[in-house]
Amino acid sequence: MTKGILIFISLLLFAGIISCKRNHYRVNISSISVDLEIKRLEKDLFTIEPHELENSILSLKVKYDQSLQLFSHVINAGFITDSSFNDMLVRFCTDRLNNEVYEETVKVFPDISNIEKNLDNAFRHYRHYFPGKPVPALFTCITGFNSSIITGDSVLGIGLDRYLGADSRFYKQLGIYSYLSARMTPDHIIPDCMYAWGTSEWDFELMKYESDNVMTEMIHEGKLRYFTKCMLPDFSDELIFGFTPGQMIFCRNNEGRMWQYIIENDLFFSTDKFIIRKLVGEAPFTSYFTSESPGRAAVWVGFRIIESFMMKNPGITIEEMMKNSDIQWIVEMSKYNPK
Numbered sequence: 001m002t003k004g005i006l007i008f009i010s011l012l013l014f015a016g017i018i019s020c021k022r023n024h025y026r027v028n029i030s031s032i033s034v035d036l037e038i039k040r041l042e043k044d045l046f047t048i049e050p051h052e053l054e055n056s057i058l059s060l061k062v063k064y065d066q067s068l069q070l071f072s073h074v075i076n077a078g079f080i081t082d083s084s085f086n087d088m089l090v091r092f093c094t095d096r097l098n099n100e101v102y103e104e105t106v107k108v109f110p111d112i113s114n115i116e117k118n119l120d121n122a123f124r125h126y127r128h129y130f131p132g133k134p135v136p137a138l139f140t141c142i143t144g145f146n147s148s149i150i151t152g153d154s155v156l157g158i159g160l161d162r163y164l165g166a167d168s169r170f171y172k173q174l175g176i177y178s179y180l181s182a183r184m185t186p187d188h189i190i191p192d193c194m195y196a197w198g199t200s201e202w203d204f205e206l207m208k209y210e211s212d213n214v215m216t217e218m219i220h221e222g223k224l225r226y227f228t229k230c231m232l233p234d235f236s237d238e239l240i241f242g243f244t245p246g247q248m249i250f251c252r253n254n255e256g257r258m259w260q261y262i263i264e265n266d267l268f269f270s271t272d273k274f275i276i277r278k279l280v281g282e283a284p285f286t287s288y289f290t291s292e293s294p295g296r297a298a299v300w301v302g303f304r305i306i307e308s309f310m311m312k313n314p315g316i317t318i319e320e321m322m323k324n325s326d327i328q329w330i331v332e333m334s335k336y337n338p339k
Contacts, residue, residue: 024311025233029124034135036120038112039064041071041141042160046102050094054086067139070152074143074159092144101142101170105160108186112140115158118190122231126197129230129318136197145174148184149196156197163189179284179295183242191228191239198227198322207325213271214262214298217280219327222302226310229303230318241303247294256338258289258301301338309334 041064048056061068061080069080077088092098109115123135136156143150143159150157163186164170171181183192202223209216229240238248251258262268267275267288278287280302283295310321312335324330 025230027125027128027233029121029128032124032127034120034123034127036116036123036135036138038116038119038158039067039137039139040112041067041139041157042102042105045089045093045141046099048093050090053090053093057086057089064139066152067137067155067157070150070155070157071139071141071143074141074147074150074157076146098142098144101145101161104164104168104170105142108164109140109160115140115186115189118232119193122190122194125231125233126194133201145170149192151196151200156193158189158193177284180282182244187239188242191232191235191242194228194231195224198224198231202227202322209325209327211269211271211327212276213269214276214279215268215331216327217276218298218302219305219330220302221280221296221299222304222306223322225299225303226306227318227322241294241296241300243294243300246292247297250290250292251294251297251300254289254293255301255304258293258297259336259338261288262298262301304338305331305334305336308336 041060044060044063045053064071072078072080072085072089075088075092077085077092079085119138126133127135134154136151136154138156138158140158140160141150142161145159145161147157147159148162150159161170162184165185166178166181166183168181168184171184176184202220204220207220209220225240229235229237232240237243238245241248241251243251262279265288267279270276279298280296285291285295286293286297289297306321309330310316310318313333321330
């Protein structure tokens with residue numbers, strides 16, 4: 001066998017190894033259908049003439065049902081059965097700023113077919129992994145900048161006014177920090193939806209973990225990002241984690257160093273809320289590391305522990321992993337050992 005053929009075979013084997021690694025999250029969903037449809041509440045509200053709005057509320061209640069109730073709570077309009085609800089909704093829809101925001105929202109999102117397509121694909125993955133769980137009813141809205149994603153029992157709403165683009169004049173007027181507005185773009189809607197849905201399904205408090213410490217928070221957040229990645233195997237890690245390309249490179253190149261720092265400084269079992277927040281909370285960067293790191297950098301380590309756990313224990317399903325509250329056991333069984 002010639003040297004050239006040997007090199008060619010080696011390259012093919014290497015490509016196959018890389019392909020297998022990349023395909024860890026790929027599953028066959030060709031036979032799964034969810035028939036997903038997104039209703040546009042903001043259009044239904046802001047295209048009605050103000051004098052006709054009150055007479056249209058009954059039909060809105062029928063069309064949106066629980067979705068309208070969730071929306072009402074977000075805009076502080078109370079229960080839709082309250083006598084004051086109609087007036088509160090009319091005020092919201094006739095507010096000058098809200099109408100300006102609606103006009104901008106329609107410009108950025110003239111249609112939502114791409115959002116619908118991507119969420120349909122995501123929830124087909126969801127049904128693959130969780131065949132017994134219902135797919136939520138979906139709607140879009142504007143919320144007065146109160147909420148990005150709204151979740152309830154079998155309902156998921158998208159506050160489009162929180163995804164108008166990093167340079168939106170509204171975000172500057174509101175004084176939103178640039179490291180946060182950088183993620184307030186249309187590209188982040190789908191990952192935010194699936195992360196929020198995972199958060200609603202496996203709420204931290206309801207998990208009843210033995211201890212609320214750095215380890216628990218890291219692993220819980222790692223679970224949620226692993227869940228999101230499984231639902232969105234074709235999305236980049238930058239979008240899954242909300243990191244810039246440079247921040248993502250930092251995490252990949254410094255995973256071992258971050259892990260070593262956490263261990264050597266006895267932070268792993270710390271219950272100090274300040275320390276927990278500095279490692280997994282929102283911030284321009286993680287101050288324990290460097291200014292090149294993203295905020296929430298320790299979440300990457302938590303994700304990598306979960307990824308290792310799932311790779312080392314192929315008999316355990318995603319649902320079993322998400323439900324498991326024995327954090328210490330998960331870490332031990334992950335055999336996590338970053339280089």
